[in-house]
Amino acid sequence: QDNWRIASAAPATGILREHHERIAAIIGAKSNGAVISTFQYVGGEGEALQQIARGRLKGGVISMIALAAVTPEAGVLLTPYLWASEAEAEWVIAEKAGPRLAELLAEKGLTLVGYAAGGWTNVVGKEPFLTPANVINRKIRASPAPASQFFWSAVGANPVQLPIGEVFSALELGVVEGADMPFTFYVSSPAAVLAPNYVLTRHAYNFSAVVVNSKAWNSLNTAAQQNIRDNLPTLHQLNEEFAQAETPLAETFKSTGGKIWDLSKEQKALWFDAVSAGQAAFVAKAGEAAVAYYNFIQKARAEFAAR
Amino acid sequence: MNVFVLVAIFVALTILRVNVAITLALVVGLIHVWYADSSFEFLLQDFWFTVDREVLLSLPMFIFAGVIMSRGSIAARLVRVMKAITGPVPGGLGIAAVLTMALFSAISGASVVTMMAVGTLMFPALISAGYSRSYSLGLMCSGGTLGVIIPPSILMVLYGVSTEVSITDMFKAGWGPGLTMVAALCAYTLLLNSRTPTTPFSGKELLQALRDGIWSIMMPVILLGGIYSGHFTVTEASAISLGYALIIELLIHRDLKPHYIRGIATESISLIGSILPLLAVAGSLNTILDYQGVPQAVVAWSSQAIHSQWQLMLVVNSLLVLAGALMDEGSAIVIFAPLMAPLGAAYGYDPVHFAMIVIVNLQLGYVVPPVAINLIVATVVFKASFAEVCKSVLPFIVIMLVVLLITIMVPQLSLVFLGRG
Amino acid sequence: MNVARQYLQILWVLESLIASIALFIIAGLLLADVVGREFFNHGLFGALRGAVYAMAISGLLGFGLCVASNSHVRISALDGIVPISLRPIVTRLGDIASALICALLAYWAIRFVAGTITQNEMALSLGMPVWPFQMVLPWMFLSATSRYVVFAIWPQLRPEEPAVAA
Ligand code: NA
Numbered sequence: 001q002d003n004w005r006i007a008s009a010a011p012a013t014g015i016l017r018e019h020h021e022r023i024a025a026i027i028g029a030k031s032n033g034a035v036i037s038t039f040q041y042v043g044g045e046g047e048a049l050q051q052i053a054r055g056r057l058k059g060g061v062i063s064m065i066a067l068a069a070v071t072p073e074a075g076v077l078l079t080p081y082l083w084a085s086e087a088e089a090e091w092v093i094a095e096k097a098g099p100r101l102a103e104l105l106a107e108k109g110l111t112l113v114g115y116a117a118g119g120w121t122n123v124v125g126k127e128p129f130l131t132p133a134n135v136i137n138r139k140i141r142a143s144p145a146p147a148s149q150f151f152w153s154a155v156g157a158n159p160v161q162l163p164i165g166e167v168f169s170a171l172e173l174g175v176v177e178g179a180d181m182p183f184t185f186y187v188s189s190p191a192a193v194l195a196p197n198y199v200l201t202r203h204a205y206n207f208s209a210v211v212v213n214s215k216a217w218n219s220l221n222t223a224a225q226q227n228i229r230d231n232l233p234t235l236h237q238l239n240e241e242f243a244q245a246e247t248p249l250a251e252t253f254k255s256t257g258g259k260i261w262d263l264s265k266e267q268k269a270l271w272f273d274a275v276s277a278g279q280a281a282f283v284a285k286a287g288e289a290a291v292a293y294y295n296f297i298q299k300a301r302a303e304f305a306a307r
Numbered sequence: 308m309n310v311f312v313l314v315a316i317f318v319a320l321t322i323l324r325v326n327v328a329i330t331l332a333l334v335v336g337l338i339h340v341w342y343a344d345s346s347f348e349f350l351l352q353d354f355w356f357t358v359d360r361e362v363l364l365s366l367p368m369f370i371f372a373g374v375i376m377s378r379g380s381i382a383a384r385l386v387r388v389m390k391a392i393t394g395p396v397p398g399g400l401g402i403a404a405v406l407t408m409a410l411f412s413a414i415s416g417a418s419v420v421t422m423m424a425v426g427t428l429m430f431p432a433l434i435s436a437g438y439s440r441s442y443s444l445g446l447m448c449s450g451g452t453l454g455v456i457i458p459p460s461i462l463m464v465l466y467g468v469s470t471e472v473s474i475t476d477m478f479k480a481g482w483g484p485g486l487t488m489v490a491a492l493c494a495y496t497l498l499l500n501s502r503t504p505t506t507p508f509s510g511k512e513l514l515q516a517l518r519d520g521i522w523s524i525m526m527p528v529i530l531l532g533g534i535y536s537g538h539f540t541v542t543e544a545s546a547i548s549l550g551y552a553l554i555i556e557l558l559i560h561r562d563l564k565p566h567y568i569r570g571i572a573t574e575s576i577s578l579i580g581s582i583l584p585l586l587a588v589a590g591s592l593n594t595i596l597d598y599q600g601v602p603q604a605v606v607a608w609s610s611q612a613i614h615s616q617w618q619l620m621l622v623v624n625s626l627l628v629l630a631g632a633l634m635d636e637g638s639a640i641v642i643f644a645p646l647m648a649p650l651g652a653a654y655g656y657d658p659v660h661f662a663m664i665v666i667v668n669l670q671l672g673y674v675v676p677p678v679a680i681n682l683i684v685a686t687v688v689f690k691a692s693f694a695e696v697c698k699s700v701l702p703f704i705v706i707m708l709v710v711l712l713i714t715i716m717v718p719q720l721s722l723v724f725l726g727r728g
Numbered sequence: 729m730n731v732a733r734q735y736l737q738i739l740w741v742l743e744s745l746i747a748s749i750a751l752f753i754i755a756g757l758l759l760a761d762v763v764g765r766e767f768f769n770h771g772l773f774g775a776l777r778g779a780v781y782a783m784a785i786s787g788l789l790g791f792g793l794c795v796a797s798n799s800h801v802r803i804s805a806l807d808g809i810v811p812i813s814l815r816p817i818v819t820r821l822g823d824i825a826s827a828l829i830c831a832l833l834a835y836w837a838i839r840f841v842a843g844t845i846t847q848n849e850m851a852l853s854l855g856m857p858v859w860p861f862q863m864v865l866p867w868m869f870l871s872a873t874s875r876y877v878v879f880a881i882w883p884q885l886r887p888e889e890p891a892v893a894a
Pocket residue numbers: 411412413414415416417453454455456457458459460
């Protein structure tokens with residue numbers, strides 16, 4: 001019986017890890033006895049993805065940012081303000097964008113078998129950055145993702161790329177005054193104290209793909225493959241659990257002096273307008289394939305709206 | 308059986324005077340094939356991902372800047388100033404070195420970076436002021452580890468993301484063991500160097516040294532000032548120190564001719580080139596151990612022997628010393644922290660206090676051979692044999708063990724800065 | 729032998745030149761990023777990634793330079809086992825062994841990079857493929873192989889070991 005190591009970069013505690021460990025367990029448990037599976041922490045997602053593609057690891061839960069290195073289309077899914085709502089994102093991914101992504105990943109020897117939630121990225125600041133006017137020319141930490149860089153440039157900030165290890169001392173000493181982070185990561189880091197304002201811009205929707213090395217996947221019979229697919233939780237299910245897990249974290253955060261800023265309709269519009277004009281150009285930078293995928297998603301969004 | 312083959316290969320190649328990097332590459336490659344159900348290709352992949360890391364960026368910069376400063380005259384002039392100030396105190400320059408490392412540790416989160424940044428200036432200074440090679444080497448290697456106890460600390464960040472312990476709390480708590488370690492290093496310096504010849508204080512010499520060394524003094528001023536005022540990060544500071552050193556040596560001191568730069572660059576690259584393959588091979592071995600579940604199995608097996616607090620401490624600390632010796636500390640913490648933190652909680656340890664025990668212990672891993680990055684880098688940069696460096700850190704390992712013992716026995720040391728001592 | 733000597737020289741000049749340029753590129757990229765954001769309100773996106781790849785190239789080429797100058801870290805504890813009179817033979821056998829091991833590593837390095845090319849893995853923040861940077865892996869082992877072959881054939885071209893060894 002083969003032991004499949006299923007990789008993830010999720011830190012050892014928190015909802016992300018719970019989800020990924022559950023996914024790793026399901027893959028072995030529902031293979032009809034064909035394989036067993038164990039969760040394997042791998043610090044770098046890019047490294048993990050390479051090991052899955054080359055067969056050292058058999059599968060993994062890999063975010064869109066890491067997948068974009070081999071499939072540029074995955075990066076399109078991180079375009080700031082791509083989605084109008086979570087419901088829209090879930091429907092388009094499940095029905096249209098996901099199946100297409102699966103075809104693209106198959107060309108790279110990877111089989112997409114499911115999804116995992118990642119939560120929304122919001123704006124973090126020493127001061128409350130309620131509108132783009134608040135961040136003009138301010139130094140803000142951008143993640144290595146081109147989408148993060150694009151977002152901060154589009155709203156007029158001065159984006160600073162820092163490795164994650166230097167972010168906290170940079171916030172403390174004033175190299176940067178803000179950043180963009182998903183909530184679950186933010187609240188458990190020193191950023192929650194150093195930059196205690198969390199502004200709900202909801203500008204990027206994060207999720208991951210559960211991918212398996214195609215050669216390994218094809219060694220399972222059809223019944224086992226179907227059984228695994230049927231038993232993996234849906235993105236909708238995991239998103240709901242994610243949101244539930246954030247609620248008590250938010251209460252603790254507020255009780256220790258943190259502030260969560262909900263935006264008015266007008267404020268939201270200001271962020272959206274600053275970014276949306278540049279979306280097409282941002283996607284174009286990733287190449288023709290990315291543009292085609294972007295247009296494909298826009299069509300799917302229209303279909304969702306028409307439903 | 309295969310183990311004997313591996314040992315035999317290692318011994319045979321060593322007798323044939325093959326260098327360690329190539330010998331280990333073959334041995335670890337064979338471990339991939341024989342034990343890890345993997346192939347040589349993954350050794351090469353591990354090679355790539357070892358160098359494909361931002362955390363290593365400052366290494367070539369500080370090495371290059373260091374070689375320039377010692378070939379030119381920045382180092383010598385700075386040394387003259389420090390000698391003029393500390394000369395009258397026995398062990399004065401040693402104390403100054405410790406304090407400089409503590410100061411740098413308060414902005415740098417890494418161990419080898421701290422050693423390099425301070426060592427490139429202070430090591431030649433200590434030697435030329437008559438301190439023993441052994442003491443100077445040992446101090447640089449062990450003092451560098453202050454970088455991960457005094458906050459900020461990359462190990463604390465990794466511990467925090469691997470467990471539920473607040474990184475912020477650890478950043479506060481780290482000052483307790485950190486300052487204890489500073490005090491211990493100062494005490495040892497005074498004890499050991501009480502008979503180092505002193506020079507009487509001369510205002511005239513100090514003034515002259517200052518006038519002569521103004522550009523050299525500006526170097527740490529710019530670096531520390533720039534970092535503390537939020538203009539650049541430690542990684543960026545490494546490039547700035549290089550740029551500054553080049554400009555001063557070429558345009559102001561002019562002790563260094565432009566056509567020497569190429570040779571100095573090549574020398575620095577050779578230094579880096581002998582360090583990286585060793586890190587890569589060690590990293591590959593770590594990955595194998597991790598994927599085979601060895602650390603998990605060892606912790607599970609040994610935790611059966613634990614029935615009390617002192618047994619827990621004995622098991623946890625022995626395992627961590629072993630892990631520190633065999634692994635890089637970042638991997639060790641990510642693997643062991645989530646396994647051990649629940650044990651600590653179960654036996655009534657405050658989570659932050661327990662975290663400090665783990666981190667102060669793993670600090671030893673930077674200087675306990677064989678996989679000790681500070682020693683490997685020191686071998687190359689301070690031009691010493693591995694045996695000499697290992698011997699030089701022995702007394703300092705004892706000091707660090709004492710600090711570890713104090714950290715274990717006195718929880719208040721870690722907790723007082725949190726307001727719950 | 730003169731051809732071999734020339735070959736070693738050219739290889740040295742070429743590798744040390746590329747590696748030195750890469751070293752200055754690291755510093756240049758990091759400095760440009762700082763200057764850009766502190767004075768012009770916009771840093772250099774991708775500078776960090778570019779610097780990391782420059783470090784990989786510089787540092788790994790350094791492996792070959794160490795071979796060339798015979799300055800790699802070596803364990804000397806077992807040196808006494810072999811009588812000094814046999815040392816030339818031992819050294820030569822060692823060079824042959826090193827050449828074989830480096831050739832093996834070069835083969836797998838090529839397989840590894842070929843995998844990256846098939847994958848078309850991209851360095852996103854630079855907008856270019858990763859494999860050209862990874863070419864330093866096969867290069868370092870091939871160049872080391874060729875050096876050890878030369879040393880094995882013409883031991884007189886082998887540089888003396890620096891005074892310090894582990
Ligand atoms: Na530090």
